[in-house]
Amino acid sequence: xxxxxxxxxxxxxxxxxxxxxxxxxxxxxxxxxxxxxxxxxxxxxxxxxxxxxxxxxxxxxxxxxxxxxxxxxxxxxxxxxxxxxxxxxxxxxxxxxxxxxxxxxxxxxxxxxxxxxxxxxxxxxxxxxxxxxxxxxxxxxxxxxxxxxxxxxxxxxxxxxxxxxxxxxxxxxxxxxxxxxxxxxxxxxxxxxxxxxxxxxxxxxxxxxxxxxxxxxxxxxxxxxxxxxxxxxxxxxxxxxxxxxxxxxxxxxxxxxxxxxxxxxxxxxxxxxxxxxxxxxxxxxxxxxxxxxxxxxxxxxxxxxxxxxxxxxxxxxxxxxxxxxxxxxxxxxxxxxxxxxxxxxxxxxxxxxxxxxxxxxxxxxxxxxxxxxxxxxxxxxxxxxxxxxxxxxxxxxxxxxxxxxxxxxxxxxxxxxxxxxx
Ligand SMILES: Cc1cc2nc3c(=O)[nH]c(=O)nc-3n(C[C@H](O)[C@H](O)[C@H](O)COP(=O)(O)OP(=O)(O)OC[C@H]3O[C@@H](n4cnc5c(N)ncnc54)[C@H](O)[C@@H]3O)c2cc1C
Numbered sequence: 319x320x321x322x323x324x325x326x327x328x329x330x331x332x333x334x335x336x337x338x339x340x341x342x343x344x345x346x347x348x349x350x351x352x353x354x355x356x357x358x359x360x361x362x363x364x365x366x367x368x369x370x371x372x373x374x375x376x377x378x379x380x381x382x383x384x385x386x387x388x389x390x391x392x393x394x395x396x397x398x399x400x401x402x403x404x405x406x407x408x409x410x411x412x413x414x415x416x417x418x419x420x421x422x423x424x425x426x427x428x429x430x431x432x433x434x435x436x437x438x439x440x441x442x443x444x445x446x447x448x449x450x451x452x453x454x455x456x457x458x459x460x461x462x463x464x465x466x467x468x469x470x471x472x473x474x475x476x477x478x479x480x481x482x483x484x485x486x487x488x489x490x491x492x493x494x495x496x497x498x499x500x501x502x503x504x505x506x507x508x509x510x511x512x513x514x515x516x517x518x519x520x521x522x523x524x525x526x527x528x529x530x531x532x533x534x535x536x537x538x539x540x541x542x543x544x545x546x547x548x549x550x551x552x553x554x555x556x557x558x559x560x561x562x563x564x565x566x567x568x569x570x571x572x573x574x575x576x577x578x579x580x581x582x583x584x585x586x587x588x589x590x591x592x593x594x595x596x597x598x599x600x601x602x603x604x605x606x607x608x609x610x611x612x613x614x615x616x617x618x619x620x621x622x623x624x625x626x627x628x629x630x631x632x633x634x635x636x637x638x639x640x641x642x643x644x645x646x647x648x649x650x651x652x653x654x655x656x657x658x659x660x661x662x663x664x665x666x667x668x669x670x671x672x673x674x675x676x677x678x679x680x681x682x683x684x685x686x687x688x689x690x691x692x693x694x695x696x697x698x699x700x701x702x703x704x705x706x707x708x709x710x711x712x713x714x715x716x717x718x719x720x721x722x723x724x725x726x727x728x729x730x731x732x733x734x735x736x737x738x739x740x
Contacts, residue, residue: 322622324501324653325576326384329608331434332505334378334512339519339541345369347700348536348543350524351551353383354685355677357507358427358692359549364514368700371543372516373536375523378508381555382684384501385655387574387604387616389442389594390424392494393417395683396663398461404662409710414465416694416708420686421494427689428498433506436609439496443472443480443595446488451598455490468493481595482587483640489595497594497606500685507689527562529671536560547699550676551692553684554658562670565678566717567658569724571620571731572602572682575633576651577644579610584643588613601734603636612651613637613644619731620654632735657682665691666715667707673699675711 347363349356352374363370374380393414394401402410421439428437446452459471470491472480477489512518519538526537527548534548556565580588585607589595594606604616615637619629630652638645660666660679665687667677675695680687690708698704704711717723 322653323651325651326501330499330502330505332502332509334505334508336518336520339522339538341541343371343543345371345545347547348534348545349549349551352378353381354504354688355692356551357504357511358689359696360516361507361511361514362693362696363700364511364516370516372518373522373524373538374520375557377520379501379504382655383504385653386500388498388500390421390496390498390685391442391683392421392492395681397458398465404664413708417687420690424686424689431506431510433503435502435506436499438592440592441491441493442495443593444490445486445595445597447597447599448487452488454598459490480591485640523557524560525558527560534674547673549695549699553678554656566715567660567679568717568720570657570659570727571654572616572618572657573621573629573654574614574616575649576612576614577647578650579612585611588641601731619735621652622654625732628732628735667709667711668715669711669713673702675699
């Protein structure tokens with residue numbers, strides 16, 4: 319198995335054909351980056367009849383959108399009261415309300431554009447990994463109920479039955495949530511944008527971005543785009559120095575391994591309700607099934623890093639601990655991805671210039687937020703009105719010592735994964 323053998327590349331039912339940008343073009347909106355944020359922005363703009371050009375440095379879904387766990391959760395990773403403490407009661411309530419509807423948006427787009435992405439909407443389980451984890455989810459349950467969210471606290475017996483594992487101590491079920499094949503969803507958004515008239519160009523990195531006083535000018539190796547409005551949606555996979563402010567975040571690595579499709583007898587009791595899940599451990603774990611019946615297990619840490627063998631061994635131990643019947647199962651796929659974390663775990667929308675915005679830092683919760691922010695950003699830059707955005711626009715955002723902090727998190731994950739009981 320190679321170090322980066324991404325299941326989502328192997329099993330995506332959606333695909334798209336594009337050509338690199340060639341020559342000079344004028345349009346209403348130029349979007350840089352082809353993840354959820356960029357493709358949902360391009361789709362929104364093209365559906366409104368705006369001439370739209372999306373530039374992607376690699377291929378669509380190359381970044382976090384093609385590597386994640388596929389849990390379509392509502393809200394952010396932070397509990398509601400913490401969001402309000404961080405950004406204030408009014409903006410907090412607006413953000414919570416907006417992102418509470420994010421799974422509806424995602425599954426609505428999947429339905430409208432018939433995106434073939436293994437969509438399953440049976441909720442997600444936030445599993446307690448010990449007694450402290452149980453207190454954490456009980457507190458989240460209290461706060462989420464107060465916002466009207468359809469969440470249920472499951473006791474140890476119920477959680478064990480739903481997971482098909484004795485290694486959980488309770489769970490928080492959120493009925494708004496679900497799972498998808500994450501890369502197929504991104505490719506489906508791109509395909510829908512293309513069908514709506516947007517021009518999409520893969521292998522077309524933005525190398526220079528500037529505003530000349532009248533319009534945005536973006537240069538790639540093959541050409542130039544001039545547009546009245548610009549969205550930079552490069553997030554945790556930003557490439558190159560374009561002259562525009564670079565997204566600032568702390569990179570946190572997360573890796574996943576996937577089994578072969580499991581025979582029915584082996585997987586009968588595992589997540590029989592079709593939920594995806596993650597847990598309360600400080601160095602978090604995730605697990606879910608895909609449509610083919612593979613068990614996909616994930617944890618913080620980078621399996622392509624020099625200490626990747628430790629993370630891989632840990633994931634194998636964790637799989638066997640959760641599901642002893644899967645001990646020793648061959649693991650066909652293994653890949654990692656970079657989460658763009660901000661210090662306060664709140665995304666940022668930064669003004670780049672006239673009708674130009676950059677958004678990033680979903681902090682590990684980007685399927686719903688990426689889709690929602692992409693739609694909102696397209697509406698905002700086309701209308702020249704940022705008042706309806708989920709978050710207030712800021713002039714700049716800085717993360718101090720991001721590289722050092724990334725080393726700290728990776729080292730912490732490596733140490734914990736080195737422990738026999740880790
Ligand atoms: C391992 C992992 C697990 C995760 N699990 C979940 C989960 O279960 N649920 C959830 O909600 N979120 C999850 N997330 C977070 C989520 O995947 C991201 O927040 C989301 O994909 C970000 O989407 P995006 O469009 O903003 O950025 P990205 O998907 O990262 O896209 C940015 C794109 O910009 C392109 N680009 C960069 N520079 C340039 C340039 N100069 N010119 C042109 N293009 C450029 C890149 O190639 C890339 O394709 C996870 C993330 C990771 C990494």
